[in-house]
Amino acid sequence: MKRPWMPLYVGDYLADTGHLTTEEHGAYFLLIMHYWVNESLPQESKSLAVLARLSFKKWKGIEGKIKPLFGPNWSHKRLDQELDKSKEISLKRSQSGRLGGRPNGHAIVKQ
Numbered sequence: 259m260k261r262p263w264m265p266l267y268v269g270d271y272l273a274d275t276g277h278l279t280t281e282e283h284g285a286y287f288l289l290i291m292h293y294w295v296n297e298s299l300p301q302e303s304k305s306l307a308v309l310a311r312l313s314f315k316k317w318k319g320i321e322g323k324i325k326p327l328f329g330p331n332w333s334h335k336r337l338d339q340e341l342d343k344s345k346e347i348s349l350k351r352s353q354s355g356r357l358g359g360r361p362n363g364h365a366i367v368k369q
Contacts, residue, residue: 261294261295261344264290264291264294264340265340270336274327275327277323278323278324279320281312281316281320282320282323282324284310284311285310285311285312285317285320285324286310286324286327288309288310288311289306289309289310289324289328290334290337292309293332293334293337294337294340294341297341298332298333299328299332299334300332301331301332303317303318303321306321306332310324
């Protein structure tokens, strides 16, 4: 499923990331955008460095500040919740579309 946009709750983002430098914000944001599109992140530090567009050495220097913003295996609780919402909305819209845009289940009767 394509997701051309990602919700961003600015207050929550700033509250969670106020301790990051500008470079760390960039790396974190690139990682969460990848997560949004792919629903996961790789586990290997080298792959994460590539996604964050940092040298491996630079990534290893900031990884300790970025990793606590994620859960086990580089999961992301908030993004997982938003992905679930997105899938649910998409499913409802798809079902409604099959009914001619009538979400209450009344299909068009052709005569």
